Amino acid sequence: MVAIEQKFDTAGRQEVPGCFALTFSDQRFFILAICAFFAVRLLAILWWPFTDSTEARYAEIARKMVETGDWITPQFDYGIPFWGKPPLHTWLSALGMKLFGVGAFGARVFIFTASLGVLSLLFSWVRRHRGPDQALVATTVLASSLMFFGASAFVMTDMVMLLGTTLSMIAFYNYMVDGPSRSTWGRWFFVGIAIGLLAKGPVALVITVIALAPWLAVTGRWRELRGFPWLSGMFIAAALTLPWYILAEIKTPGFLRYFLIGEHFQRFVVPGWQGDLYGSGHEQPKGLIWLYAGATFLPWSLFALPVLPRAAACIRKMTEGDRGWHSYLVLWAVAPLVLFTPAANILPAYALPGLPAAAALLVSLWSQVMGRPGWWARCATIVAIVFVGLAFLSVTILARYQPEAITHRSERALVTAAQSYDPDIQITYWGGRSFSAEFYTRGQVQFTERTAAFDRLQDNGTHDAVAIPASRASELAPFLGPRFGPAGRFGPRVLFVEDFGREKTQ
Known part of the structure; x- marks a missing residue:
């Protein structure tokens, strides 16, 4: 039960109209709710990828x-x-x-x-x-x-x-x-x-x-x-x-x-x-x-x-x-x-x-x-936890353990996959600029919309990877030549890696 109290100043005038006092259980509930949101947000800070x-x-x-x-x-x-x-x-x-x-x-x-x-x-x-x-x-x-x-x-x-x-x-x-x-x-x-x-x-x-x-x-x-x-x-x-x-x-x-x-x-x-x-x-x-x-x-x-x-x-x-x-x-x-x-x-x-x-x-x-915040505040907070907290937590867990499920607007999974073959691999993107790709490659990424750029990837002394929109993969893959093979699809893009047959870097 929530007790409603009115506070007064020294002159006896009402100073805090409508102020209420929560029971100890109510106070503990709201503190725990804030801590729960804090914990979920902290996990998201660590696990949620940067999105474009x-x-x-x-x-x-x-x-x-x-x-x-x-x-x-x-x-x-x-x-x-x-x-x-x-x-x-x-x-x-x-x-x-x-x-x-x-x-x-x-x-x-x-x-x-x-x-x-x-x-x-x-x-x-x-x-x-x-x-x-x-x-x-x-x-x-x-x-x-x-x-x-x-x-x-x-x-x-x-x-x-x-x-x-x-x-x-x-x-x-x-x-x-x-x-x-x-x-x-x-x-x-x-x-x-x-x-x-x-x-x-x-x-x-x-x-x-x-x-x-x-x-x-x-x-x-x-x-x-x-x-x-x-x-x-x-x-x-x-x-x-x-x-x-x-x-x-x-x-x-x-x-x-x-x-x-x-x-x-x-x-x-x-x-x-x-x-x-x-x-x-x-x-x-x-x-x-x-x-x-x-x-x-x-x-x-x-x-x-x-x-x-x-x-x-x-x-x-x-x-x-x-x-x-x-x-x-x-x-x-x-x-x-x-x-x-x-x-x-x-x-x-x-x-x-x-x-x-x-x-x-x-x-x-x-x-x-309404005068009684206890029942409505608890119910509303539970709704907020379900609506915001659990939904956000679910996507955050996916970002951590199944990153391929949420790769539509982030290039983290693709970059990680490419770098698993070679930490110094040079990645080229076909199409517009991706800031998440730039971040996860520390700025070491190229963007192009010209097939002539693929010619420079042949025998250039580096290990290369190319990210191509899935809708154009069959059209553009022949321009890469036989040295490149598909390494998987990541959201809207297909990753092609040079010398695909050799073992991944441990």
């Missing part, structure tokens, strides 16, 4: 940073700068590989650390304003939501940016409601802005402003910003971000124009934007971000439906005891959705910055509307 194109691309960019020693300009290919994103996430992956070796764990470990930072920030913040038990449930909700769980150790920009936006939003709210430590929280707000600017760019600042500006207007608290540490805070943000932006433009002129105009304007307003130097635009119907948001918050978005009829009343509550809590969470949750509603070039991960607020909002509203 997003994660493999960023992992390969980080690997090139370690190999070349160039920590200023990330490289899309050797000598070709990557202007698409700032380097903070690349620095984290490169540092991990520098410390732990070039591999999946090194590339992912500090991204995973960033996700733990987000969970810690959410827990400490909700505990401060709504009590430890509500904080525990909210943290469980966020950790087990589909997008957060998947992105928590995924080599990409979004989780690191989420750390920055979460820190900024939490620090700003604490500044507005706390007394003695106001200036400190104000400066932490700018540290979060700096993290966002180095992780993904000005979009992090825009999302934060979209959430804060209407909240200040609705609550009428603009005057309280007079004491905000603007000068020291902006100095901190500038000191943390400007050196890299300046050095990047000096080292590769043209970066700022492409990054600020192309990546932050044309990418989102131009359908099927053709100016992308590193891929192609993802043309989607405008407004699709709202559907993406519901999908990224699964399975918890389904459990939000029962509180919707009462949600508006709770959000309008602006009493002294509420301190604008619900309105703050709502605006934080929808800020990225508002920003990307008119955008034609979007991905589901763009909804990620609002998920911490969505988790806290769901738990807070349910505690007020």
Whole structure:
């Protein structure tokens, strides 16, 4: 049974409306649930292969940073700068590989650390304003939501940016409601802005402003910003971000124009934007971000439906005891959705910055509307474990013990098979570029779409392998000559190895 308690300040006013107290068994259940998700994600860090194109691309960019020693300009290919994103996430992956070796764990470990930072920030913040038990449930909700769980150790920009936006939003709210430590929280707000600017760019600042500006207007608290540490805070943000932006433009002129105009304007307003130097635009119907948001918050978005009829009343509550809590969470949750509603070039991960607020909002509203979190929270968490945890665990086990079953978007199994014949084998791919093939061969892979390139593989003094799409294997195999034989099919490709008859290297 869950006991509901109301907390009061020294003046007798209700301070934490709707706060609830969990029984010991409930607390233990949620702690075990978080540990279970942690264990599954840790296995995936070690066993899950890099897949094309997003994660493999960023992992390969980080690997090139370690190999070349160039920590200023990330490289899309050797000598070709990557202007698409700032380097903070690349620095984290490169540092991990520098410390732990070039591999999946090194590339992912500090991204995973960033996700733990987000969970810690959410827990400490909700505990401060709504009590430890509500904080525990909210943290469980966020950790087990589909997008957060998947992105928590995924080599990409979004989780690191989420750390920055979460820190900024939490620090700003604490500044507005706390007394003695106001200036400190104000400066932490700018540290979060700096993290966002180095992780993904000005979009992090825009999302934060979209959430804060209407909240200040609705609550009428603009005057309280007079004491905000603007000068020291902006100095901190500038000191943390400007050196890299300046050095990047000096080292590769043209970066700022492409990054600020192309990546932050044309990418989102131009359908099927053709100016992308590193891929192609993802043309989607405008407004699709709202559907993406519901999908990224699964399975918890389904459990939000029962509180919707009462949600508006709770959000309008602006009493002294509420301190604008619900309105703050709502605006934080929808800020990225508002920003990307008119955008034609979007991905589901763009909804990620609002998920911490969505988790806290769901738990807070349910505690007020339903009043008894025990049974629903346990059932919902079990659903999340089955829906997210077990599904992810199953695929992770397959990746470890039957890699051929999930080779459609990763070249790890093919590269491993080729290298079993000769660790120094030279692999040539027919067709487009594969970042996972580049990563697993440490950049020692070639790509071609010309059969004339096969002639150079004959008697060149090296042991060669060729990966050909299965749909074209019968057509292209004759061009390889009799020295090559099929070594197996790996996802959509067939591997041909030179001197196939000789024994594998032990």
